[in-house]
Amino acid sequence: MTTVDTETRVRVTELLDEFFGRVDRGEPVRDLLAEQAEFRGQQGREAVTELLLSLAQKRRDNGRVSRHIVSNVSIEDQGGGKLRVRFLILVMSVDTRPDAAGELVVVDHDDEVLVDADGTCRLGRQGVTPALTFALTPQ
Template identity: 50%
Template structure:
């Protein structure tokens, strides 16, 4: 299904700390590139800092307890 927009996400500089209580703090730099797939497409390049708390539930699945993202850069893109 074509939604008229496509995006890709990249996480880098990932650090993991264990503050206790069975939880983990995961921090990373997130970069998102999104483009319209229509003629004369435009899009955005976004960068931000993720700061997440995750924990494993009883069946071993990792779940977000808290998720936050602080934007640090937003650039508009246009077709050539």
């Protein structure tokens, strides 16, 4: 495994924080994606952006809010401006209605981050594997 310098590590973690913050708020992520981005069968920056916006709208329509928390980030330099970024996401999703339930999902990410000549990092391929799901019930 080829490790990355501190500056690149900071850029990648800032990218992940910004990306998942926008996903939680239902904001566009287009500028954070590489042109050839891939996620859940969608290919291309525009298609992935539209998918994420539609999922956020569906959550809002169903009275649900979510928060993604990034943990255990591991970054490996693949050469040629490509980084393999592995991390865990804790997704807390809760209904906003009284006495409504929610869930906590642990997701394993194995992503590709592309680094431009100026050092800008953008998400490319996102590999997602749900690992555990816990039901959250009101008390």
